[in-house]
Amino acid sequence: MQPYSIEMAWFKRDKKGIITSTQDKKEAPDGIWNKCPQCKKPLHYAEQVENNYVCHYCNFHLRIGSAEYFALLFDNNEYTELYGNLMSADPLNFVDTKKYTERIIDSIAKTGLKDAIRAAHGKIKGQDIVIACMDFNFIGGSMGSVVGEKIARSINYCIENKVPFLLISKSGGARMMEAAFSLMQMAKTAAKLALLSRAKIPYISLLTDPTTGGVTASYAMLGDINIAEPEALIGFAGPRVIKETIKKDLPKGFQTSEFVLEHGFLDFIVDRREMKNRIASFISLMNN
Amino acid sequence: MTTSFDFEKPIADLLQQIEKVQQIAEKTKVDMSGTLEELNQQLNTTREQIYSNLTGWQKVQISRHPERPYTLQYIEMMCQDFIELHGDRTVKDDKAIVGGFASIGGQTVMVIGHQKGTNTKLRQFRNFGMANPEGYRKALRLMKLAEKFNKPVITLIDTPGAFPGLEAEERGQGEAIARNLLEMSVLRVPVICVVIGEGASGGALGIGIGDKVLMLEHSWYSVISPENCSAILWRTWDFKERAAECLKLTADDMLKNRLIDGIIPEPLGGAHYNPAMMGGILKERILNELAELKNKDIDTVVTERINKFCAMGVVVE
Ligand SMILES: [Zn+2]
Numbered sequence: 001m002q003p004y005s006i007e008m009a010w011f012k013r014d015k016k017g018i019i020t021s022t023q024d025k026k027e028a029p030d031g032i033w034n035k036c037p038q039c040k041k042p043l044h045y046a047e048q049v050e051n052n053y054v055c056h057y058c059n060f061h062l063r064i065g066s067a068e069y070f071a072l073l074f075d076n077n078e079y080t081e082l083y084g085n086l087m088s089a090d091p092l093n094f095v096d097t098k099k100y101t102e103r104i105i106d107s108i109a110k111t112g113l114k115d116a117i118r119a120a121h122g123k124i125k126g127q128d129i130v131i132a133c134m135d136f137n138f139i140g141g142s143m144g145s146v147v148g149e150k151i152a153r154s155i156n157y158c159i160e161n162k163v164p165f166l167l168i169s170k171s172g173g174a175r176m177m178e179a180a181f182s183l184m185q186m187a188k189t190a191a192k193l194a195l196l197s198r199a200k201i202p203y204i205s206l207l208t209d210p211t212t213g214g215v216t217a218s219y220a221m222l223g224d225i226n227i228a229e230p231e232a233l234i235g236f237a238g239p240r241v242i243k244e245t246i247k248k249d250l251p252k253g254f255q256t257s258e259f260v261l262e263h264g265f266l267d268f269i270v271d272r273r274e275m276k277n278r279i280a281s282f283i284s285l286m287n288n
Numbered sequence: 289m290t291t292s293f294d295f296e297k298p299i300a301d302l303l304q305q306i307e308k309v310q311q312i313a314e315k316t317k318v319d320m321s322g323t324l325e326e327l328n329q330q331l332n333t334t335r336e337q338i339y340s341n342l343t344g345w346q347k348v349q350i351s352r353h354p355e356r357p358y359t360l361q362y363i364e365m366m367c368q369d370f371i372e373l374h375g376d377r378t379v380k381d382d383k384a385i386v387g388g389f390a391s392i393g394g395q396t397v398m399v400i401g402h403q404k405g406t407n408t409k410l411r412q413f414r415n416f417g418m419a420n421p422e423g424y425r426k427a428l429r430l431m432k433l434a435e436k437f438n439k440p441v442i443t444l445i446d447t448p449g450a451f452p453g454l455e456a457e458e459r460g461q462g463e464a465i466a467r468n469l470l471e472m473s474v475l476r477v478p479v480i481c482v483v484i485g486e487g488a489s490g491g492a493l494g495i496g497i498g499d500k501v502l503m504l505e506h507s508w509y510s511v512i513s514p515e516n517c518s519a520i521l522w523r524t525w526d527f528k529e530r531a532a533e534c535l536k537l538t539a540d541d542m543l544k545n546r547l548i549d550g551i552i553p554e555p556l557g558g559a560h561y562n563p564a565m566m567g568g569i570l571k572e573r574i575l576n577e578l579a580e581l582k583n584k585d586i587d588t589v590v591t592e593r594i595n596k597f598c599a600m601g602v603v604v605e
Contacts, residue, residue, distance in 0.1 A: 088603065179536060182546055236465070
């Protein structure tokens with residue numbers, strides 16, 4: 001399993017909810033500018049929002065969080081958040097270079113999030129949908145007990161209310177500070193998805209950059225349809241680990257969405273600017 | 289025993305001492321049976337002391353002992369009429385996972401397990417017990433076969449992890465493991481899983497969803513190996529002992545955290561010290577668990593299995 005990456009997320013949400021990058025922020029008289037991580041051209045904040053956080057110049061999909069995905073997909077950005085009070089415990093009293101409890105408190109303060117996933121019920125083009133969306137900014141989007149429990153409860157909710165389920169994955173994998181508790185979230189979410197499947201309620205898995213490790217090896221790959229954003233990193237083992245194992249350079253495009261589609265594990269790749277339409281039309285086809 | 293660990297030095301010293309006394313006795317024809325008996329008693333006490341106070345890291349070392357029994361050896365010790373079945377019907381036959389129908393205590397079961405090699409050549413042949421997607425898919429095919437003919441499934445887990453290779457990614461390692469988790473959670477026959485050595489991450493869990501998940505006394509089970517955990521959290525391999533403690537990966541800790549259902553004791557000195565005895569203990573436990581599960585109707589068994597895994601995790605509200 002690929003554990004979470006400690007790499008800094010490119011974007012951080014500050015207290016005003018404005019998206020800024022830590023390194024490339026430039027204050028301009030009329031707002032905030034970022035550099036596109038791919039083509040390095042300056043992007044104005046308002047333009048990013050308008051273009052659904054996709055670079056105008058090179059179509060790079062900027063890394064965004066649950067708030068942005070909810071705004072993108074729910075009609076009028078209206079939704080009821082589900083199980084929003086769940087927070088991580090520290091069942092193993094885990095201490096590495098830092099206490100896990102401190103890590104959680106710091107992450108909450110830094111991100112304004114309670115954990116690495118949020119779930120909400122709302123409408124997409126007038127149709128009911130529950131969306132659970134991972135946040136990479138919270139300890140690398142790592143999957144601990146809260147992620148598993150929130151997914152499990154959301155699935156219960158979907159079964160009880162007969163609502164389709166969309167899960168947006170964005171994760172470095174397991175949360176090591178919860179060790180085997182984290183591992184068992186794979187089993188827990190897969191078991192719940194078996195029940196959702198038995199209830200014949202549509203489950204769409206949307207994989208975004210990055211989706212690796214235990215998340216790939218559980219709920220992310222178990223959709224009735226698996227779809228992905230362009231050029232996302234999707235895999236079980238991390239590229240570095242594979243490279244060290246096979247002692248060869250990896251082929252270009254290895255473990256991208258396009259690669260995974262080509263090998264038969266995705267149904268289609270969806271540009272973020274067409275995402276709402278495509279998902280809504282799939283749900284409409286299932287509903288009618 | 290050819291391999292002994294640092295922490296077994298007192299045992300090795302005593303063994304050496306005993307050998308010396310025996311040699312002297314033989315040479316001088318002096319009766320030294322009193323001394324020998326004393327030393328042997330001391331050996332037993334020392335062994336008991338060491339083996340009842342093992343650290344997490346020491347258990348990890350024991351779980352990797354090259355003479356520890358692996359799946360095929362257990363099958364040979366516990367079962368009759370084993371018919372090994374091969375292939376995932378799509379790509380190939382993975383040598384790191386073996387399986388087939390066998391008879392245990394007079395009843396037919398499907399036994400599936402990770403397989404490590406017993407010498408350098410075979411270790412490579414078995415890919416060190418690291419399965420590719422086709423291994424997990426073969427396992428699922430065999431489980432479905434068992435379900436069709438209403439035979440219980442027994443899985444033996446012993447892997448340092450699913451193989452992180454190029455072809456493994458091309459053929460969907462993540463999907464293969466994920467599919468097994470989902471299918472095993474609703475498989476309509478009793479499933480017993482036993483961690484017999486290393487239980488590393490998704491590679492172990494991929495054949496690890498059962499009504500009874502048991503661990504041998506000196507096996508380990510966690511989300512990552514202590515070495516890799518150390519490399520990631522401390523940026524060096526030097527903290528593997530510390531990582532092994534932090535991960536709470538021993539059978540005792542896993543049972544205490546209610547992430548497994550039971551512990552199977554090993555012979556004094558570990559499974560490798562007396563494989564025949566270990567095989568007997570494991571067989572008896574499997575038969576007891578099977579008898580218990582056969583008393584329940586399958587709907588109850590499956591519901592309880594799902595509920596058990598869904599109860600795992602600790603959150604604050
Ligand atoms: Zn760009």
